[in-house]
Amino acid sequence: MWWISFEETGDFRDIPHLFHFLELLLVFFAKVPDPDKVSHITFPQWHGTSWKGKNGQVYNEWLLQRLYPGVVFGPRVEEGGDKVVIDRAKFNCGDINKTWCKFIRNFDPYLWTRTLVIPMNPSPLPVVTYVNRQNARDRKLDPHVHSKFIEYMLGIPGIEFIDIKMEDLSFDDQFALANKTDLLIGVHGNGLSHAAFMRPHRNVVEIFTPGWPFHWDYYTLSKMMGHEYMCIFNSSVCIPQMFVKNKGFPCTQLAHIPMGCISAIIDQIKEEK
Numbered sequence: 001m002w003w004i005s006f007e008e009t010g011d012f013r014d015i016p017h018l019f020h021f022l023e024l025l026l027v028f029f030a031k032v033p034d035p036d037k038v039s040h041i042t043f044p045q046w047h048g049t050s051w052k053g054k055n056g057q058v059y060n061e062w063l064l065q066r067l068y069p070g071v072v073f074g075p076r077v078e079e080g081g082d083k084v085v086i087d088r089a090k091f092n093c094g095d096i097n098k099t100w101c102k103f104i105r106n107f108d109p110y111l112w113t114r115t116l117v118i119p120m121n122p123s124p125l126p127v128v129t130y131v132n133r134q135n136a137r138d139r140k141l142d143p144h145v146h147s148k149f150i151e152y153m154l155g156i157p158g159i160e161f162i163d164i165k166m167e168d169l170s171f172d173d174q175f176a177l178a179n180k181t182d183l184l185i186g187v188h189g190n191g192l193s194h195a196a197f198m199r200p201h202r203n204v205v206e207i208f209t210p211g212w213p214f215h216w217d218y219y220t221l222s223k224m225m226g227h228e229y230m231c232i233f234n235s236s237v238c239i240p241q242m243f244v245k246n247k248g249f250p251c252t253q254l255a256h257i258p259m260g261c262i263s264a265i266i267d268q269i270k271e272e273k
Contacts, residue, residue, distance in 0.1 A: 001039040001081045002032055008045045010089030015046060016054045019193040019217065023096040024086045025063065026112075026196070026224055030103040032084060035115050038068045040076045059171045067115055097216040100224060109200035109225045118179050118199060126269040128153065129162045129177060131186030131194070139187050139209050145254060152259045159266060166191045182269050185262070192218040201226040203265050208233045208251040214243040230261065237261050 006015060006024055014020045032038070041064060043051040052058040064071060091099035113120075130153065133140045141149065153161045162181075166174050178184070178197035185205040186192050195204050195218060204222045206229070208214060214233060219240045222229040231238050235255050 002037050003040040003042070003076050003081050003083045004028060004032075004038060005083060005085045006041065006043050006051070007085055007087040008089070009087055010094050012088060012094055013045065015043065015051050016060065017190065018053070018059055019190050019221075021060045021063075022193055022196055022221070023100070024088060025067075026107060026221075027091065027096075027099060027103055028084065028086050029067075029112060029115075030107040033108065033111055033115075035068050038071055039081065040072045040074065041068070042073070042075050057171060062171055063116075066117065097220045100220040104220075104223050107224050112196075112225075113200060116197070118197060120199060121180075122182070122199070122273075123160060123180050124273065126159045126182045126266055126273060127162065127180050128156075128159050128183045128185065128266065129164060129181040129194075131184070131189070131191030132163055132165045133187050133189055133191065135165060135167075136189070139189050139212060141187060141207070141209065142254065145256060149257050149259070153262075156263065156266060158270060166194070183262075183265055188212055188215060188218070193221070195221050195225055195227060198225065198227065201228075203228045203230075203269065205230045205232065205262060205265070207254070207257065209254055210251050213248055213250045214238075214240070216240065228265070230265065232257060 008015060015024070049058075052061040088094050088096055134146060150163060162177065164177065169177065174194060175197050178194040179199065181198050181202065183203040183205065184192065184195055184198060185207070187207045187209055192204065192206060202225075204218065204227045206218050208231070214231070219229050219231070231240060233251050234253055235258065237258055
């Protein structure tokens with residue numbers, strides 16, 4: 001039996017953040033994919049229930065209990081078993097995206113989907129979910145760009161378009177919404193973590209707003225799940241490889257969203273349906 005120890009010995013300590021917890025959880029799942037072999041999980045750097053989530057939410061615990069039914073949260077009392085330490089500081093000097101790139105070939109998104117019990121019952125229409133961050137303090141669309149985007153999406157025939165603020169839903173409902181989503185669209189932020197709860201080989205569009213440099217986070221998460229990924233940066237579609245040369249340069253403007261490219265993705269989804 002395995003005993004997992006999620007540790008944060010470096011400077012970065014944010015396990016209660018859903019995406020950062022998934023960073024560590026997906027690495028462990030790639031290393032030890034058999035849920036029946038996990039008996040104990042502990043968080044030595046986190047006191048009490050603080051590891052479970054932020055703002056009173058317990059999504060981290062929810063995920064672990066779904067993946068590992070019957071697991072005990074706390075150190076092993078009896079002797080024996082194998083201990084696996086998952087510590088961001090020990091993965092490529094804390095660069096989790098480099099670590100994910102090494103594990104992409106070992107990570108089975110279908111096994112992950114079956115273990116999380118994600119239903120395979122797609123909607124007859126393409127489901128396009130937009131993670132609305134307009135109530136956030138930062139990383140949100142200019143109001144004019146946002147209104148034009150919503151207007152355009154509502155005018156696309158033959159799709160189910162869902163404009164949602166994830167914080168308005170329970171985590172069960174967030175999980176269920178991700179299950180049926182064919183195309184997830186959102187500004188760079190934690191809402192795109194729901195790409196991990198979509199069925200494999202779906203689609204993700206990430207939008208960067210002015211002042212924010214490109215981050216690999218949701219690109220590598222999408223690749224782990226087998227999703228097609230598109231990045232919108234400076235009002236243009238950019239492939240992530242372009243940012244190796246321009247690493248550290250922030251997005252300077254987002255005058256519009258290239259809707260023709262999003263429409264092309266939706267057309268492809270319709271053909272697959």
